[in-house]
Amino acid sequence: QSVLTQPPSVSGAPGQRVTISCTGSSSNIGTAYDVHWYQQFPGTAPRLLIYANNYRPSGVPDRFSGSKSGTSASLAITGLQAEDEADYYCQSYDTSLSGYVFGTGTKVTVL
Amino acid sequence: QEQLVESGGGVVQPGRSLRLSCAGAGFSFTNYAMHWVRQAPGKGLEWVAVISSDGSNEYYADSVKGRFTISRDNSKNTLYLQMNSLRADDTAVYYCARDVLGDFSGWFDPWGQGTLVTVSS
16 A cells, blocks of 8 residues: 555646646655656556656656655656656655555546 | 566466566676565556665565565676565566665666566466
């Protein structure tokens, strides 16, 4: 059972901006531990999208951005493109569970 | 090119055992902690276990503690997951992933392609 909650789905038209929330608690996102984001296409492995709250690995378009505040984090996609249609997961560490945790996942649909 | 390749998945009966392997290439395997993450069919990602770079520390998700064992052979650049007492709810694609920092704030990159484990009679 995931301790990080994400909306099951978000959608937007091409060119629009969408955001995905990741809600945690004082034992995970609310701690000093960072939040990371992954993108996953059907039938493929997850790919690192954002690390340490708001950094993009090389090769990730700058239309993807991340932020963290309090016990929540968010991923924003600006200038939505058809190729962005995928599942997105947040991830952090939970001190109460003494383990790594993932969000419930969000499916992004481009209308 | 940094790469992880899993193997060892398959169909296994409940209560039986299976060992997964993950071979690393293109990076200094001995310098990184390594994870196993699984994904049940149609479900989200679930962290399974992590092992430190030298193999001296291991941590597990409660769902697998006491049944699964993570290990590594740095001379072979290979990570393992020994899975015992398998249950139907262990059915999933199992991914190995590198921990970039090696502490609890690290992120997972890269990931292997995954290997499917199906527990069924």
